[in-house]
Amino acid sequence: MNVRPPMKKLKVATTSLSGCFGCHMSLLDIDERLLELAKLVEFDRSPITDIKTCGPCDIALIEGAVCNSENVHVLRELRRNCKMLVAVGACAITGGLPAQRNQRDVGEILQRCYVDMPGAQGRVPDDPELPLLLDKVYPINEIVRVDYFIPGCPPSGDALWKYLTDLIGGRMPRLDYQSFRFD
Amino acid sequence: MTDIPNSFNLDGEPIPFEPGQTILQAALNSGHFIPHLCAHPEFKPHGSCKLCIVVVNDRTGASCTMKALPGLEVQSDTPDLNHRRRTLLQMLFVEGNHFCPGCEKSGNCQLQALAYDLEMFNDHFTHFFQPREVDASHPDFFLDRNRCIMCELCVRASRDLDGKTVFGLAGRGRDLHLVVNSASGKLGDSAFAKTDRAARVCPVGAILPKEVGFAKPIGERKYDETPISQLAFTCDWEG
Numbered sequence: 001m002n003v004r005p006p007m008k009k010l011k012v013a014t015t016s017l018s019g020c021f022g023c024h025m026s027l028l029d030i031d032e033r034l035l036e037l038a039k040l041v042e043f044d045r046s047p048i049t050d051i052k053t054c055g056p057c058d059i060a061l062i063e064g065a066v067c068n069s070e071n072v073h074v075l076r077e078l079r080r081n082c083k084m085l086v087a088v089g090a091c092a093i094t095g096g097l098p099a100q101r102n103q104r105d106v107g108e109i110l111q112r113c114y115v116d117m118p119g120a121q122g123r124v125p126d127d128p129e130l131p132l133l134l135d136k137v138y139p140i141n142e143i144v145r146v147d148y149f150i151p152g153c154p155p156s157g158d159a160l161w162k163y164l165t166d167l168i169g170g171r172m173p174r175l176d177y178q179s180f181r182f183d
Numbered sequence: 184m185t186d187i188p189n190s191f192n193l194d195g196e197p198i199p200f201e202p203g204q205t206i207l208q209a210a211l212n213s214g215h216f217i218p219h220l221c222a223h224p225e226f227k228p229h230g231s232c233k234l235c236i237v238v239v240n241d242r243t244g245a246s247c248t249m250k251a252l253p254g255l256e257v258q259s260d261t262p263d264l265n266h267r268r269r270t271l272l273q274m275l276f277v278e279g280n281h282f283c284p285g286c287e288k289s290g291n292c293q294l295q296a297l298a299y300d301l302e303m304f305n306d307h308f309t310h311f312f313q314p315r316e317v318d319a320s321h322p323d324f325f326l327d328r329n330r331c332i333m334c335e336l337c338v339r340a341s342r343d344l345d346g347k348t349v350f351g352l353a354g355r356g357r358d359l360h361l362v363v364n365s366a367s368g369k370l371g372d373s374a375f376a377k378t379d380r381a382a383r384v385c386p387v388g389a390i391l392p393k394e395v396g397f398a399k400p401i402g403e404r405k406y407d408e409t410p411i412s413q414l415a416f417t418c419d420w421e422g
Contacts, residue, residue, distance in 0.1 A: 090284050093305050095312070100282065102312035142309055149304040153284035177410055180299050182283035183290065183401050 010058040010168060013078055014046040017071040018098045018137060019064025021047070022154040023089040027061070029157030037161075040168055045078070057082040059167065062146075063154075065091040065098045066138045070131035079144040084167065088160070090153040090182065092140045099137040106133055148173060152181045191255035198251075206246040206257055207235050216412040217259050218268055218297050220386055221334035222247035226343060229335055232275075234268055234297065269301045277308045278357070280315060280329035281387075287396055288388030290404025294332060295387075296411035313357055320371030323393055324382060331361050331389040341381040349375045361389070 016024060024047060030037065045054035054060075060082035066072055079085055090096040101109055110124045110133075140146055150163050159179035166173035190197045193210055200209035205228060210217050219235040222228055230248040237246040238258040246259070258264065275281075275294060283289050318326040333352055338361075341349040349370075353362045365373035375381070382390060401407070405414065 087305070090282075094276075094282075095310060096282070096284065099310070099312065100285075102310075103280070103314040136312060139306070139310065141305060141307075146305075151304060174302075177299065178408065180302065181407075182295055182298070183286070 009042045010040060011044050011056070012041045012046070012059045012061065013044040013054045013057045013082055014048065014061040015063065015074055015078060016047065017062065017064035017075060017092070017140070018067035019089065019091050020097075021063070023061075023063035023092075023152075023160075024048075026152075026154040026157050026160055030161045031157065033161055037164070054078055054081045059084045059086060059164075061086050061088050062092050062140055063088045065095045066134065066140055066143050067098050068131040068133050072134070072143060075140055075144055084147045085140075085144065086148040086150060086163075086167070087140050087146045088150045089155060090151065093149050093151060095137050095139045096153065099139075102136045106135055150175075152179075153183055155179070155181070187253040189251075189253055191251055191253065191257055193257045194260050198257075200251040204251050206237060206239070206249050206251050206255070209251045210246065210257075210259070215259075217246050218301065218412075219247060220293055220297065220332065221336065223336055223339075223384065225380075226336065226339040229339070232332070232334055233271055236264055236267060236271075238264065265301055268297075269303050270307070272298050272301065272303050273305075273307045275332050276303075276306045277310045278313070279332060280312065282329075286330065286388045287391055288330070290401055290407045292388055292406070293386035293411065296406035299406065300410045300412050311357060315360065318363070318370050320369040321373075321375060321393075322371065323377040324370065324375070325391040325393060326361070326363070326370045327389055327391060328360055329389075330387045332387055333359055333361070334386060336384045336386065337361075337381040337390055340384045341375075341379065344380040347374045347379065347381075349373050349379070349381060 014024065043049045044057045045051045054077050060078040062075065062078065062085060066075060087093050091098055095102065114120050114124045115122060148167065150159060152159055156179060159175055162175060162179060163173045189202060190199045193215055196215070198209050198213050198215060207217055207219060207222055208224065217235050217237065219232070221232040222235060228247040230245040233245055235246040236243055239249060239255055281294065283295055289295060315328040317328065335352060338350045338352065341347050349364050351362050351364065352359060354360050362368065363370050363373050
């Protein structure tokens, strides 16, 4: 590996907003390099640690698009606390699959799914615990400032590893042609 | 009078040309790639996508419409021009609904391939998410306007080669869209046939053959391994 361990371990937060956890699966797909990554970084808020709130961090990896008020809250929390925010995968960068609902009215969709469909429960869920849906699904760079982007659906483990080690090593992150994918 | 050789300089390299050729044609013929989307060797240049922007003797222009002349100093592969091309691509991506992970054309798409080649990491601009109509009325082809980039290649192919004038553009600004020449406006009711040249000319996934799908899997497609700049001027579905 070509990364010298930093003097102090970098803190990394990760989250999946409106995503499928495919990008997190890719992070696990770096396989035994996870052990090397663990020498370089320490995870803060992340599904890996199950920590629910974010402290001051160096890098945030955000998977998924922004589709409800909770996503906005989490995204802003990470932006506030992290020096470097990285959009990971098609949903975070372009809206991706969740954004396929953007061509229709959200009220119509809820009515169709929960009321009109055969076998539907007959009313739109309105429990106050449920976060409110936004009118549209947004890529994260339309809500907060984003520093870096890793395209792919999901980006491969190799692409994530290359990008992360570039970032941690203080180099401008680049992907080789085969790792640079939108699909 | 001395003959001036039919040659111009592209990024410092001499490019020979035949009189009447455009800068883009001459460059591609000599194995030098200039990014382009709406240009195609079989059709008259359109000059609309502006991806083939070059600087000729300190003035910018579309290389698909500019005639090659002896002694021109042409710049193409420069950081500034590639940055402008990336911006044009980003505008195309946010204007349409280009959902690459779910697109059958992914890996064979020229728009995507140029974005790969020019390292377009994000779409930068605010997405339009404009509702666009999908037409599945034809037995052999889909017409998915979500992916259309208004290059008019199908319009030109249908009019100039097929002699049918099946396609046209209508509307302005963000309402600009592809229309079909039939009473119902549906592709299935038009004279469009799967043997048409217009059926195989779309650089993106707007005119898609049915029953093909992912026969060739993602990862083994035309631009998956090799950048478009090395494959140059080819545009067919099978790749």
